[in-house]
Amino acid sequence: xxxxxxxxxxxxxxxxxxxxxxxxxxxxxxxxxxxxxxxxxxxxxxxxxxxxxxxxxxxxxxxxxxxxxxxxxxxxxxxxxxxxxxxxxxxxxxxxxxxxxxxxxxxxxxxxxxxxxxxxxxxxxxxxxxxxxxxxxxxxxxxxxxxxxxxxxxxxxxxxxxxxxxxxxxxxxxxxxxxxxxxxxxxxxxxxxxxxxxxxxxxxxxxxxxxxxxxxxxxxxxxxxxxxxxxxxxxxxxxxxxxxxxxxxxxxxxxxxxxxxxxxxxxxxxxxxxxxxxxxxxxxxxxxxxxxxxxxxxxxxxxxxxxxxxxxxxxxxxxxxxxxxxxxxxxxxxxxxxxxxxxxxxxxxxxxxxxxxxxxxxxxxxxxxxxxxxxxxxxxxxxxxxxxxxxxxxxxxxxxxxxxxxxxxxxxxxxxxxxxxxxxxxxx
Numbered sequence: 001x002x003x004x005x006x007x008x009x010x011x012x013x014x015x016x017x018x019x020x021x022x023x024x025x026x027x028x029x030x031x032x033x034x035x036x037x038x039x040x041x042x043x044x045x046x047x048x049x050x051x052x053x054x055x056x057x058x059x060x061x062x063x064x065x066x067x068x069x070x071x072x073x074x075x076x077x078x079x080x081x082x083x084x085x086x087x088x089x090x091x092x093x094x095x096x097x098x099x100x101x102x103x104x105x106x107x108x109x110x111x112x113x114x115x116x117x118x119x120x121x122x123x124x125x126x127x128x129x130x131x132x133x134x135x136x137x138x139x140x141x142x143x144x145x146x147x148x149x150x151x152x153x154x155x156x157x158x159x160x161x162x163x164x165x166x167x168x169x170x171x172x173x174x175x176x177x178x179x180x181x182x183x184x185x186x187x188x189x190x191x192x193x194x195x196x197x198x199x200x201x202x203x204x205x206x207x208x209x210x211x212x213x214x215x216x217x218x219x220x221x222x223x224x225x226x227x228x229x230x231x232x233x234x235x236x237x238x239x240x241x242x243x244x245x246x247x248x249x250x251x252x253x254x255x256x257x258x259x260x261x262x263x264x265x266x267x268x269x270x271x272x273x274x275x276x277x278x279x280x281x282x283x284x285x286x287x288x289x290x291x292x293x294x295x296x297x298x299x300x301x302x303x304x305x306x307x308x309x310x311x312x313x314x315x316x317x318x319x320x321x322x323x324x325x326x327x328x329x330x331x332x333x334x335x336x337x338x339x340x341x342x343x344x345x346x347x348x349x350x351x352x353x354x355x356x357x358x359x360x361x362x363x364x365x366x367x368x369x370x371x372x373x374x375x376x377x378x379x380x381x382x383x384x385x386x387x388x389x390x391x392x393x394x395x396x397x398x399x400x401x402x403x404x405x406x407x408x409x410x411x412x413x414x415x416x417x418x419x420x421x422x423x424x425x426x427x428x
Contacts, residue, residue, distance in 0.1 A: 001252075001266070001278065001298050005305045016319050018231070018263060018368055019300045023214065030185050030214045037189035042197050048186040053127075055161045060197050062163060062179040070168035082170060085358035086137055092360030093142045096379040108395020115383040117147035118225075120199065122191035123176075124206030127156035127183055131164035132207065138362050139205050139377065140174035146382035151176050152201055154191060156183020184208075188215035192224040203227070205377065207364065210261065227377055231368035232261040235352055236321035236341075238312050238334070239277075241270040243327035244348055248273070249280035251325050252301070253294055254353055260296035265319055266303040267312045274305050313337050320371040323352045342371045393426055 004015055037044045042060065050056045071079070102112040123139045126132055136153065143151050153176050155167055163181060171179050180198050182190055188208075194200030203225040204216060216226045235255040237248050252264040268274050281298070285291050306312050313334060316324055320340035328334050331346040338344055342365030345352050356363045364377035391399070400423040407416035 001264070001281070001301045001303045003274070003278070003303045003305070005271075006307060007304060012315065012318060015302055015304065016265070016315070018234075019261065026210060026214050027218065030211055031218060033185040034189045034192070034215060034218060037186050037195070038193040041195035045182050045186050045190055045195060045198070048184065049157065049182065052184055052186075053156050054159050055157055057157065057161055057181055060180050060182060062168065062181060064177075066163070067168055067172045067177070067179065070165045070172060073165035074169045078166065079169070081358070082133075082137070082166075082173060085134070086141065086173065088358055088360035089137055089141045089362075090145065093145055093362070093379050096142075097145060106395065106398055108392035108397075109389070109399055110391075110395075111387065111389045113385050113387045115146070115380075116386050117149065117383050118202050119148065120150040120152065120201045121148050121382060122152045122154065122201035122204045122206075124187055124191070124204065124208055124212060125153060125155040125167060126206075126208050126212070127158070127164065127167075131155075131167050133164070133166040133170040134357050135206060135364065136167065136170040136174055136176070138364050140171070140176055142362070142377065142379045143205075143382045144175055146379050148382055150178065150199070150201075152191060152199060153179045154182045154187035154198070155179070156187070157181040185211050185215040188212060188219060192219035192222070203382075205364065205381070207233075209259070227364065227381060228366050228374045229368065229370050230366065232263065233258040233323075234263045234265070234321055234367055235323040235325065236265040236267065236316050236319055237325045237327060238316050239266065239268045239270065239273055239327040240309065240329060241273055242329045242348070243268070243270070243273055245273060245276035245280045246284075247348055247351070248277045248325075248327055249284055251352055252277075252281060252298075253284055253288065254351070254356075255323065256294040256297035256301065257288060257290040258293075258297070260293050261300075262297040264297065264301040265316075265321065267315045268303075268305060269307065269309055269312055271305060274303060278303065309334070316341070320369045322365045322367040322371065323355070325350070325352055340372050342366050342376050396422055397426055 098115055100112045100114045102110050104110050121143055125135055140151055153171055155163055157163055190198040191201045191204050205227040213230055220226045233255055237251055239248050255262055255264050317340045322342040324341040325345045326334050327348055335344055335346055343355050343361055355361050362377045366374035400419045403419045404416050
């Protein structure tokens with residue numbers, strides 16, 4: 001990690017910058033695949049699966065037998081863990097369901113808002129270096145609670161043509177029956193435009209590498225909704241001298257091992273904590289199976305030593321991290337000053353890993369500074385809020401002059417007439 005001791009605030013923009021990619025070549029490559037799938041459907045999906053996943057598949061859809069058989073290949077302890085995580089996620093997200101509230105804004109003028117589920121949603125689950133079956137729970141459970149009529153899942157197959165057993169099992173226990181062996185840009189294209197086998201969806205969810213992220217952003221331009229702009233995973237740790245160096249190091253490494261393009265940030269007021277944490281990172285790194293991936297991420301990461309807690313809070317708010325860990329003495333007070341973060345973890349015993357898997361909160365979160373304007377996935381992500389209003393004759397009479405005055409001031413005579421005609425009818 002690059003270390004900065006008491007940096008000048010004017011240098012923060014450069015210090016806190018995320019790694020920047022030249023996306024011009026990336027976009028042209030991604031667009032070519034999107035266009036190919038849109039025009040050639042399943043045949044393009046098979047070609048790209050052979051090219052990128054090294055397997056030729058006649059049948060893209062996972063069979064019922066494959067979904068049912070996954071349970072036999074998942075260990076009992078993992079099944080138990082998935083079951084408890086599912087209960088926690090459902091318990092937290094169920095509280096987000098809202099009953100319509102009818103508000104009478106004026107006598108005889110009733111307004112309400114109703115949440116209506118998005119009919120068909122698509123979930124993308126990466127395979128690659130880590131099968132993220134936990135993301136299925138994070139997306140499918142709120143989708144089911146919201147009432148989505150159909151949930152489609154795409155995930156890349158292994159070289160044997162099969163999907164990882166834990167991914168299939170998590171899909172089965174989440175109630176997903178439409179699982180397709182398609183990964184990468186071609187999966188996003190299939191869900192966006194539809195093929196003979198994969199249905200087009202109304203909104204696409206899920207993480208992915210730079211190609212998948214680019215594909216989601218490009219299909220969004222053509223009218224297909226996506227969950228949020230997303231980039232590589234990231235964490236910021238704000239620590240004082242009450243933090244435990246080995247814990248802080250483990251938290252930083254837990255994000256660094258996500259991918260070579262991940263970034264982690266340590267902001268601390270304690271020189272001793274900074275020194276000991278860097279030593280711990282080196283020590284723990286040696287024992288990690290994904291050490292090389294973590295090293296590449298750490299090369300783009302930062303550690304900042306600042307003078308005051310107030311300055312540290314300002315730094316992390318400026319960074320707007322996907323995950324923020326507060327390893328400080330008065331963590332709840334500091335949490336009250338956090339305004340830009342995807343998900344916050346308070347105290348020395350709240351590692352970011354619990355949010356990734358089982359505490360109940362959602363781990364699909366805004367990255368790359370988008371936490372300034374976007375929220376993480378919730379039940380709200382899977383619904384549309386439709387407003388309704390109903391006026392009684394007396395209600396119309398009471399509001400008519402207000403609308404007439406405002407419509408006339410805007411020069412919209414037909415708007416005024418729509419009210420005036422009804423008002424006059426009441427007076428006849």
